[in-house]
Amino acid sequence: xxxxxxxxxxxxxxxxxxxxxxxxxxxxxxxxxxxxxxxxxxxxxxxxxxxxxxxxxxxxxxxxxxxxxxxxxxxxxxxxxxxxxxxxxxxxxxxxxxxxxxxxxxxxxxxxxxxxxxxxxxxxxxxxxxxxxxxxxxxxxxxxxxxxxxxxxxxxxxxxxxxxxxxxxxxxxxxxxxxxxxxxxxxxxxxxxxxxxxxxxxxxxxxxxxxxxxxxxxxxxxxxxxxxxxxxxxxxxxxxxxxxxxxxxxxxxxxxxxxxxxxxxxxxxxxxxxxxxxxxxxxxxxxxxxxxxxxxxxxxxxxxxxxxxxxxxxxxxxxxxxxxxxxxxxxxxxxxxxxxxxxxxxxxxxxxxxxxxxxxxxxxxxxxx
Ligand code: OSB
Ligand code: MG
Numbered sequence: 521x522x523x524x525x526x527x528x529x530x531x532x533x534x535x536x537x538x539x540x541x542x543x544x545x546x547x548x549x550x551x552x553x554x555x556x557x558x559x560x561x562x563x564x565x566x567x568x569x570x571x572x573x574x575x576x577x578x579x580x581x582x583x584x585x586x587x588x589x590x591x592x593x594x595x596x597x598x599x600x601x602x603x604x605x606x607x608x609x610x611x612x613x614x615x616x617x618x619x620x621x622x623x624x625x626x627x628x629x630x631x632x633x634x635x636x637x638x639x640x641x642x643x644x645x646x647x648x649x650x651x652x653x654x655x656x657x658x659x660x661x662x663x664x665x666x667x668x669x670x671x672x673x674x675x676x677x678x679x680x681x682x683x684x685x686x687x688x689x690x691x692x693x694x695x696x697x698x699x700x701x702x703x704x705x706x707x708x709x710x711x712x713x714x715x716x717x718x719x720x721x722x723x724x725x726x727x728x729x730x731x732x733x734x735x736x737x738x739x740x741x742x743x744x745x746x747x748x749x750x751x752x753x754x755x756x757x758x759x760x761x762x763x764x765x766x767x768x769x770x771x772x773x774x775x776x777x778x779x780x781x782x783x784x785x786x787x788x789x790x791x792x793x794x795x796x797x798x799x800x801x802x803x804x805x806x807x808x809x810x811x812x813x814x815x816x817x818x819x820x821x822x823x824x825x826x827x828x829x830x831x832x833x834x835x836x837x838x839x840x841x842x843x844x845x846x847x848x849x850x851x852x853x854x855x856x857x858x859x860x861x862x863x864x865x866x867x868x869x870x871x872x873x874x875x876x877x878x879x880x881x882x883x884x885x886x887x888x889x
Contacts (some may be wrong), residue, residue, distance in 0.1 A: 564630025567818035569785030604631030624789030645827025653679025816849030
């Protein structure tokens with residue numbers, strides 16, 4: 521048994537190189553929350569993926585800071601544990617999976633470092649490199665979009681995800697399809713459509729040869745996603761709808777799609793991610809690892825998760841340089857031929873640049889046992 525001796529939660533603002541717009545709003549500046557948990561002189565790191573506004577999930581930077589500092593961290597610091605993979609403080613606390621995931625994922629990094637193995641290995645993943653895609657935000661014009669698709673294809677990305685919303689959908693997608701007839705293109709609507717109003721539009725998208733349509737309908741409506749999947753051939757992929765292994769089991773049972781985007785931050789951590797992966801694999805649904813515009817710390821966890829065998833579709837785990845002028849880990853993430861090499865050092869396998877992180881920190885809370 522050992523004990524969590526110290527926790528440091530920091531807010532580190534990072535500016536995206538490019539404004540990133542989805543159907544529910546846009547992001548230029550990320551308020552990244554970084555957590556470090558320390559036990560026996562070993563430090564485990566994680567990133568909380570909550571956004572600034574409640575436009576993707578109800579959680580925000582502020583709610584995550586509150587839940588972590590008021591409820592979760594006081595419980596976890598000083599607590600004894602046998603295995604860092606099982607940090608689940610305040611089990612009575614409902615919801616807030618992004619806040620909870622920060623603790624859980626730092627625990628996994630800590631445990632992997634204690635055992636001196638890569639996080640990939642502790643998770644049970646075998647791949648040494650994982651296929652990579654890119655997610656392109658809504659653009660002002662089709663010309664801007666085509667230029668970006670062209671550039672990302674040239675860089676070697678193996679999946680091109682295009683954000684859509686009503687008014688920027690079928691015609692825009694058709695323009696991209698006409699210009700790049702064989703490109704691996706998919707669309708992500710972030711819940712912007714409704715089945716009763718938009719079925720004809722969604723049916724038009726069905727003829728564009730898309731790899732999948734991600735989260736077209738309401739974030740809490742699996743029944744409508746099931747009805748839609750029954751009416752179109754393009755696979756429906758669920759993102760916002762899946763917040764736990766229970767949600768995934770229900771989606772599989774209802775056939776509310778055919779693919780799941782797994783984001784460990786969204787589902788409360790890596791343990792839940794593994795459970796969702798296993799359930800999908802048993803049912804024959806492929807999965808892929810999504811992203812939340814993470815810094816290198818969160819990206820490292822995502823890359824490790826994507827080494828599991830069910831992750832057969834390229835993930836939203838693009839190069840550090842696609843997001844940031846300068847990342848906060850060393851080395852930065854950089855793909856080779858559309859494949860991201862998986863770090864093979866202990867734990868997340870990349871080093872948080874503590875000097876730079878400290879210099880950028882705007883808010884910090886330290887917990888000591
Ligand atoms: O829906 O997958 C999404 C970013 C923020 C919020 C939601 C989503 C996204 C992305 C970005 O698509 C993926 C990435 O990190 O590159
Ligand atoms: Mg999505």
